[in-house]
Amino acid sequence: MFNDFSRAQTAGEPDAVRLLDPLRLRYFSPTELLRLFQFEGSSDLSSTSDDKPISFIWPDDISKKTKYKLIGNSVNVKVVTALIEYLFQSE
Amino acid sequence: MDDLFHVSKTSSTRQLLLSTLKDLGYSTVELLLTPLQFGIPNSRLRYYLLAKMTPLTFPCKSGQREQKIWRHIPGHGNDWLDTRLDSLDSDDAVEHLSKYLDEDVESNEPHQHVVSDRVLQKWGKLFDIVKPNSQRTCCFTRGDQLAFNSVRSQVDID
Numbered sequence: 109m110f111n112d113f114s115r116a117q118t119a120g121e122p123d124a125v126r127l128l129d130p131l132r133l134r135y136f137s138p139t140e141l142l143r144l145f146q147f148e149g150s151s152d153l154s155s156t157s158d159d160k161p162i163s164f165i166w167p168d169d170i171s172k173k174t175k176y177k178l179i180g181n182s183v184n185v186k187v188v189t190a191l192i193e194y195l196f197q198s199e
Numbered sequence: 200m201d202d203l204f205h206v207s208k209t210s211s212t213r214q215l216l217l218s219t220l221k222d223l224g225y226s227t228v229e230l231l232l233t234p235l236q237f238g239i240p241n242s243r244l245r246y247y248l249l250a251k252m253t254p255l256t257f258p259c260k261s262g263q264r265e266q267k268i269w270r271h272i273p274g275h276g277n278d279w280l281d282t283r284l285d286s287l288d289s290d291d292a293v294e295h296l297s298k299y300l301d302e303d304v305e306s307n308e309p310h311q312h313v314v315s316d317r318v319l320q321k322w323g324k325l326f327d328i329v330k331p332n333s334q335r336t337c338c339f340t341r342g343d344q345l346a347f348n349s350v351r352s353q354v355d356i357d
Contacts, residue, residue, distance in 0.1 A: 110324060113323060114324060117323075125319050125323070128319055128323060131328070132310070133314045133328065134310045134313050135312040135313075136312070136336075137301050137311070137312050139301060140299055143299040144241045144336065145241075146234075146239065183201055183245070184234045184239065184241070184243060184245075186237050186239060187232055187234055187245075187247075188201075190272055191230070191247055191249060194249070194273070194274075194275065195251070197274075
């Protein structure tokens, strides 16, 4: 599909980009990225537990752009948790 | 400390940092880890540097020299192996991306996070496109973050 798009674009077809419509491409939402970075209890989503994972709450006045930027500069919580546990493990 | 490995590996800053920490009496462990090792469908390989002040020491380090870069946390699990080349079977250890996605709202309106035509026209060929059943995502951000719609993994919902 991308080859078709590429070809159409090179040929100067004005509607080339419509060829990508069936893919319904979208970005990840900031919430989805928070889950991937384990800020939210994503691994418990499918569990039957009644304990709701604690959600990360953004300040009200923060823009979408800033959210993406902050997540991009952050670390994966689960990975860092394991590292900190290892750090505090005694011999 | 965490960093992009390609930055750390080649820079003299890493050597300077390590030797300085050593001179100050710290024992260090260097690691290169990906969330995939923890079952999370995101590659994001990162360099981590842990340091402890003497007399504290790191467990499971006996016989290992300072320069080793661990591919797993010592004593916990194994090195992560890229299974993509071995087989077409999915990797049971890593969760599917669908578990991390927002619920889809049935609507005729364009999706809230839809990729604009302008971006598709300019960057379409460079996107890293993933599907809900993918077990891997990467590159959420790029160096310049002037636009929030910088090149990130895209979700292709079908």
